[in-house]
Amino acid sequence: MLNNKWFVCATLAVAAIATGCSSTGDKNANAPADAVSPTSTSQGGVATSAGGKSTGASTPASAQSIVYFDFDSSDLKAESKDVVAAWARYLTANPTSKAQLQGNTDERGTREYNLSLGERRSAAVSAALQSAGVSASQLELTSNGEEKPVAMGHDEASWSQNRRVEIVGQ
Amino acid sequence: MLRRLLTGCLLIASLAAQADLDITVVGGSKRAQPIAVVPFQQAPGGAVDVAQIVAADLDRSGQFLSLARADMKGFDPLPVTEPQVDYRTWRALGQEALVIGQVQILPGGGAKTTAELYDVFRTQKIMTIEATATRATEWRSMAHKVADQIYEKLTGTKGIFDTRIAYVTSIQTGGRRQFKLIWADADGENPREIARSFEPLLSPSWSPDGRRIAYVTFEDGRSKIIIQTPATGEYVTFLGEKGINSAPSWTPDGTKLVVTLSFQKNADIYVIDLATKSRRRLTDSFAIDTSPTVSADGRTVAFLSDRSGTAQIYTMSIDGGEAKRLTFEGRRNEQPRFSPDGKTLALVNYNGSGYRIGLVDIATGVMRLVSDGPLDEGPSFAPNSAVVIYTRQGSSGAELATVSTDGSIRQRLRHTGDVREPAWAPYTKP
Amino acid sequence: MAGSVSPKKGKRRLSAEMNVVPYIDVMLVLLVIFMVTAPLMTQGIDVELPQATAETLSADDEPLTLFVSARGEYFLDAGGDAKKALEDQTVIDRVGAILRNKPQTMVLIRADKGVKYDRVANGMSLLQAAGAAKIGFVTDAPTVPRAASAKPERG
Known part of the structure; x- marks a missing residue:
C-alpha cells in the first residue's frame, strides 16, 4: 500500500516534470513563429472593423501582440515581458491610441468559468501595461473565454496556444 | 442483444431522415421491460402514426423494449378494444405490458387518442389514457403525452417525452463558424431556431414557465444577456454592461434573473429584478464568482467561486450574507445546477485527469460521478429530476449526452458539427 | 501376524x-x-x-402447440383464435414472432391420429422455417394408461 503510494507520487512527479518541460518547450518554439498566422486569420472579423483607426506603422507586430499563460493561471510569465514592454512603449508614445485586450482560455473547464478567466487574464495584462505608464482609458478589456481557440486540437500543444491575451491596436 | 442493436440502428436511421439531432441509447437498463404497443386504430390521413411514436419514446428511455411491428404481423386482426385482448397471445410473445388504442380525428386537424394499458401477467387493465391535439402540429406532442402516462404508471417516475431541449450548434460554413441556438422536442424532432450568429451563443436558461429563454450573445465582441420568447421570436437585450454579462439563471418564481456581471472590476453574482431591472450585488470578492443557480425553494444560490485558490461550489442565501463552501472533493468543481425537485445539485468535477458530471445529494453532501469525461460540462436537469443532459467531447466533435441520475441509462445526441450548451425546458404549464 | x-x-x-x-x-x-x-x-x-x-403448467414455460386436425388444418393455441384454421404463412409468422421474443418456448405438435402423415411433416417444416430447433410430439395414447394407473393410488 505504502509502496503503491510512493510509486504513484513518483509517477505523477515525473509526468509533471515531463509535461512542464514539453509545454515550455512548445511555447518557446511557437510563440514568436507560429502564432503569426493563426492570429491574423482569427482576427479577420475584428480587424476589418478596427483596421481603419490603427496607425499601422508604429503598432508592434502581431507576433509581438500575444501573451501566453499557464493552465488556470492569469500570472504573467517572464517571457511575456517583451510583448508588454513593446506595447507600453507604443501606447505611452501615442496617448490617443487605444488597445483592446482580448482574453482567451483553453477548452478545459466550463465555458462560464473560462469567460471570467479570460477577463482576468486581460486584466493582468492591463495591470502590467498600466504599471508601465499606460493610461487605463487607452485600454479596453474583453474576454472570449474558450470560444475563440486558434488551435483546434485536444492536447497540451493546442491548449498552450489558446491560453492567451491578444493585444489589438485600435 | 442483436435485436436491440437492430432496433437501435433502425431508430437512428428513421431519426436521421427527419431530424438534425440523432439520438442513440448507449446503455440501457439491465432488464428492459418488454411492452407491446399495438398500432392504434387510426383513420388514414392522420398527421403521424401515434403508436409508433409511443413505442419509439419508450424504447429511447432505455427502460422498455417495444415489440417489433413485424412480430405482430401474424396476429392480425390486432386488438383495438378490451374484449379483443387475448392475454395468452402476448404472454406467448414474452410481453409484460400491452397498449392498445384508437385515434379519433377531430375537425380542424386535431385528434383525440384513447389508449389502454394492460398487465399481461395479471391479465387486467391497468389504466385508460387520454390525450388530445387541437392542431395537426400537436399530434407528436399528443403521442408523447400518451407515452409519458404509460412511463409514469409503469416506472413511478414522471415521463419527459413531451418536453423540449434547447442547445447550441456550431457549424463551420465558408471559413466562418456559425452558431445557432435551437430548441427541439426531447426526441430531437421539430427543431426550431431561436437565434443565429457568427459570434458564440452561450448559457441558455429557460424561465420556470418554459415560455422564455435567457442566453448570452457576443455581438460586437462583447457579451450581452438576451431574453427571448421562442414561440413568437420576440426578444430584448436585457443586460449589456461593460465587461462580462453571463450565466443567467432564473429564480423559481420567474421574477428575477441571477447573473454574473463584471462591470465593477471583477466577476460577481447579481440578482436582477425582471420588471424593474433593479440589481442587487450578491458577492463581492476579488475572486471569480460565476455560474449561479437558484434552489427549488428560491432561497439559496449556489455558485462557482475560486476564492480558495481553485474553483469550488459555494452556497449563499438569495438575500446575501456569508458564503458557505459546499464542495471539497476533487481539485475543482464548476457549474452547479440545482435539480427541479431540490434534492440534487449537478456540477462539473475535475479530479486531475478529467472533467466529469457529478451529482451531490443535498441532504447528505455525498457526490457521485455519473459521466466518463474527459471534457464533460454544462449539466442541465430534465424536469423530472431523473435525467441529466450535458456536453461531452465525442470522436467527431462536441456532442450531447444524457445519463439517468442513477447512472444506468445513457444516450448520445449527435448533430452535424458541434452541439453543446443543452438546457432542458421545464414542463410547460397548461 | x-x-x-x-x-x-x-x-x-x-x-x-x-x-x-x-x-x-x-x-x-x-x-x-x-x-x-x-x-x-x-x-x-x-x-x-x-x-x-x-411444473410444466407454470406460466413461464407454457408450451406452444400446433394442432393438426383430422382434415389436415392447422390451429395454434396463441393468437386468440384457436378455432380458426390458419394459413401456412400465418403459422410461420406467429411461431417465428414468439420464438424471436421468447426463444426458450417449447414447441409441440398435436396431431389427430387420422391425419395424413404429409400434413404433419408439412407442419414440422413450417415450425422449422419459423425457427423452432426442437419440436415435441404429443400423442393421445399415453393419456389413457396414465389415468388408469392414477386410480389405485387414491384407493
Missing part, C-alpha cells in the same frame, strides 16, 4: 473344494433387499409424476 499365520498353513492340508455357503448367504441377503426395495422404487416414480406435471 504374518509370523502366526505361516505355521498354521504348514499344518493344515489344502482343501480343493470351494466353500460356497457364504456366497449363498450374501446372495440371499441381496435378493431380500431387492425384493423389498423394488416395489418401493416403482411407488417412488408414481409419486413424482404429479409434481412433474405441475
Whole structure:
C-alpha cells in the first residue's frame, strides 16, 4: 500500500516534470513563429472593423501582440515581458491610441468559468501595461473565454496556444 | 442483444431522415421491460402514426423494449378494444405490458387518442389514457403525452417525452463558424431556431414557465444577456454592461434573473429584478464568482467561486450574507445546477485527469460521478429530476449526452458539427 | 501376524473344494433387499409424476402447440383464435414472432391420429422455417394408461 503510494507520487512527479518541460518547450518554439498566422486569420472579423483607426506603422507586430499563460493561471510569465514592454512603449508614445485586450482560455473547464478567466487574464495584462505608464482609458478589456481557440486540437500543444491575451491596436 | 442493436440502428436511421439531432441509447437498463404497443386504430390521413411514436419514446428511455411491428404481423386482426385482448397471445410473445388504442380525428386537424394499458401477467387493465391535439402540429406532442402516462404508471417516475431541449450548434460554413441556438422536442424532432450568429451563443436558461429563454450573445465582441420568447421570436437585450454579462439563471418564481456581471472590476453574482431591472450585488470578492443557480425553494444560490485558490461550489442565501463552501472533493468543481425537485445539485468535477458530471445529494453532501469525461460540462436537469443532459467531447466533435441520475441509462445526441450548451425546458404549464 | 499365520498353513492340508455357503448367504441377503426395495422404487416414480406435471403448467414455460386436425388444418393455441384454421404463412409468422421474443418456448405438435402423415411433416417444416430447433410430439395414447394407473393410488 505504502509502496503503491510512493510509486504513484513518483509517477505523477515525473509526468509533471515531463509535461512542464514539453509545454515550455512548445511555447518557446511557437510563440514568436507560429502564432503569426493563426492570429491574423482569427482576427479577420475584428480587424476589418478596427483596421481603419490603427496607425499601422508604429503598432508592434502581431507576433509581438500575444501573451501566453499557464493552465488556470492569469500570472504573467517572464517571457511575456517583451510583448508588454513593446506595447507600453507604443501606447505611452501615442496617448490617443487605444488597445483592446482580448482574453482567451483553453477548452478545459466550463465555458462560464473560462469567460471570467479570460477577463482576468486581460486584466493582468492591463495591470502590467498600466504599471508601465499606460493610461487605463487607452485600454479596453474583453474576454472570449474558450470560444475563440486558434488551435483546434485536444492536447497540451493546442491548449498552450489558446491560453492567451491578444493585444489589438485600435 | 442483436435485436436491440437492430432496433437501435433502425431508430437512428428513421431519426436521421427527419431530424438534425440523432439520438442513440448507449446503455440501457439491465432488464428492459418488454411492452407491446399495438398500432392504434387510426383513420388514414392522420398527421403521424401515434403508436409508433409511443413505442419509439419508450424504447429511447432505455427502460422498455417495444415489440417489433413485424412480430405482430401474424396476429392480425390486432386488438383495438378490451374484449379483443387475448392475454395468452402476448404472454406467448414474452410481453409484460400491452397498449392498445384508437385515434379519433377531430375537425380542424386535431385528434383525440384513447389508449389502454394492460398487465399481461395479471391479465387486467391497468389504466385508460387520454390525450388530445387541437392542431395537426400537436399530434407528436399528443403521442408523447400518451407515452409519458404509460412511463409514469409503469416506472413511478414522471415521463419527459413531451418536453423540449434547447442547445447550441456550431457549424463551420465558408471559413466562418456559425452558431445557432435551437430548441427541439426531447426526441430531437421539430427543431426550431431561436437565434443565429457568427459570434458564440452561450448559457441558455429557460424561465420556470418554459415560455422564455435567457442566453448570452457576443455581438460586437462583447457579451450581452438576451431574453427571448421562442414561440413568437420576440426578444430584448436585457443586460449589456461593460465587461462580462453571463450565466443567467432564473429564480423559481420567474421574477428575477441571477447573473454574473463584471462591470465593477471583477466577476460577481447579481440578482436582477425582471420588471424593474433593479440589481442587487450578491458577492463581492476579488475572486471569480460565476455560474449561479437558484434552489427549488428560491432561497439559496449556489455558485462557482475560486476564492480558495481553485474553483469550488459555494452556497449563499438569495438575500446575501456569508458564503458557505459546499464542495471539497476533487481539485475543482464548476457549474452547479440545482435539480427541479431540490434534492440534487449537478456540477462539473475535475479530479486531475478529467472533467466529469457529478451529482451531490443535498441532504447528505455525498457526490457521485455519473459521466466518463474527459471534457464533460454544462449539466442541465430534465424536469423530472431523473435525467441529466450535458456536453461531452465525442470522436467527431462536441456532442450531447444524457445519463439517468442513477447512472444506468445513457444516450448520445449527435448533430452535424458541434452541439453543446443543452438546457432542458421545464414542463410547460397548461 | 504374518509370523502366526505361516505355521498354521504348514499344518493344515489344502482343501480343493470351494466353500460356497457364504456366497449363498450374501446372495440371499441381496435378493431380500431387492425384493423389498423394488416395489418401493416403482411407488417412488408414481409419486413424482404429479409434481412433474405441475411444473410444466407454470406460466413461464407454457408450451406452444400446433394442432393438426383430422382434415389436415392447422390451429395454434396463441393468437386468440384457436378455432380458426390458419394459413401456412400465418403459422410461420406467429411461431417465428414468439420464438424471436421468447426463444426458450417449447414447441409441440398435436396431431389427430387420422391425419395424413404429409400434413404433419408439412407442419414440422413450417415450425422449422419459423425457427423452432426442437419440436415435441404429443400423442393421445399415453393419456389413457396414465389415468388408469392414477386410480389405485387414491384407493
